[in-house]
Amino acid sequence: MNTACRVPVAASCSSTPHPAVLWRPGSSRQNMQRPDPADRIDHGARIRLGAAGTKNGFRGRLLGLAGVGALTALAVLTTLVPGPSQVQAHAADRGPATELKLGYFANLTHAxxxxxxSKGLLEGKLEQDGTGLEPQLFNAGPAAIEALNSGAIDAAYLGPSPALNSYISSKGNSLRIVAGAASGGASLVVKKDIAEPSDLAGTELATPQFGGTQDVALRHYLAENELLDDATVTPSSNGTLTQLFGRGAIDGAWVPEPYASLLVENYEGHRLVDESSLWPEGKFPTTVLVVAKDFLIEHPETVEKLVEANSEAIDWLNSAEQEEKIEAVQEALNAANGSSFAQPVISAALEEVTFAEDPLADTYQTLINHAAQVGIGEPGSADGLVDSRFIASQEH
Incomplete structure (x- = not known):
């Protein structure tokens, strides 16, 4: 992976071509130009033929013959021109992509x-098809969604809330979730003198970004405890909110791993809320893998390689020895972000996260409702959001 431009999580690279991107390796490339979808043919048009009466004479017979000719032409056209479903299938038959632009975060939940x-799993698979890989680093989901919707990236690892909001606001046209990546691993970490929810009244709290998965979780938790108007929530980058917590400028933060463990291990914070305690069986999605809908339609072979690499990485994380896993995560974070975390922080963080391909789609409607209840996003349905065929192919 080309690491020509690295910056800390809280900063951005001045040469970055997209304002939301924190790090973009390699030289700038032109955006891929995708062909316009094929025009749809309406095959429902009907031609009416009236019977020629005695008064119509030769002219009536000509009209009848013309009508028969039109029907014949329409039949030929129907045979030769594909219908809407065939047009979409043809649009999908574009072969592997020239390049895959993939976004993710320097979080342990994106391991x-x-x-x-870091192990070249995806890059190696893409090279077989002549597809290049351009990774891009983000701080939080809304920024990644902005890049996805603008075409700056083709796919991303991110939290479910921004993905759900994008899907609903675009009426299902923006993206699809093709796999899960991680569940668990998010907590509200606060100062020691905050012992119960009522102590949050009058506090200054933080989340990684407005509208992100942890931001929605914190605001909904405050609303459920009738504290939404009594606490201040200020979105800040993970790096910035860590510094703010260390200086005592904020009282707590709802953050993903390894930042939750960092606040506990290094800054004397404690977990007031482990988000897993709020969900049935303790399962909630923290990171999912999404793909732009147009890219998925046009390059399913490339998406399949992406899901394959995701599966292999998850298998490695779930089978590697603890020490080997900690070392690999530390090296990967350092390569992506220019810095890493101490062994105790990574070790504690790994205990909080489960890595799995299951996107936990049963939770999505609840997440949509939570966001709508606190004024972030629109109410709607998650039906059709998950494209499970790629995961199914891995299982087979």
Whole structure:
């Protein structure tokens, strides 16, 4: 992986071509130009033929013959021109992509992306088809969604809330979730003198970004405890909120791993809320793998390679020895972000996260409702959001 431009999580690279991107390796490339979808043919048009009466004479017979000719032409056209479903299938038959632009975060909950990149799992699979890989680093989901919607990236690892919001606001046209990556690993870490939810009244709290998965979780938790108007929530980057917590400028933060463990291990914070305690069986999605809908339609072979690499990285994370896993995650974070975390922090963080391909789609409607209840995103349905065929092919 080309690491020509690295910056800390809280900063951005001045040469970055997209304002939301924190790090983009390699030289700038022109955006791929995707062909316009094929025009749809309406095969429902009907031609009416009236019977020629005695008064119509030869002219009536000519009209009848013309009608028969039109029907014949329409039949030929129907045979030769594909219908809408065939047009979409043809649009999908574009072969592997020239390049895959993939976004992810320097978080432990994105370890499948980090391991896949550092070990060359995805890059190796894409090279078989002549497809290049351009990784891009983000701080939080809304920024990644902005890049995905603008075409700056083709796929991303991110939290489910921004993906759900994008899907609903675009009426299902923006993206699809093709796999899960991680569940668990998010907590509200606070100062020691905050012992119960009522102590949050009058506090200053933080999340990685407004509208992100942890931001929605914190605001919904405050609303459920009738504290939404009594606490201040300020979105800040993970790196910045860590510094703010260390200086005592904020009282707590709802953050993913390894930042939750970092606040506990290095800054004397404690977990007031482990988000797993709020979900049935303790399962909730922290990171999912999404692909732009147009890219998925046009390059399913490339998406399949992406899901394959994700599966292999998850398998490695779940089978490697603890010490080997900690070392690999530290190296991957350092390569992606220019810095890493101490062994005790990574070790504690790994205990909080489960890596799995299951996107936990049963939780999505609840997440949509939570976001709508606190005024982030629109109400709607998650039906059709998950494209499970790629995961199914891995299982076979």
């Amino acid at each position: 499948p992306a980090l391991i896949s990149d």
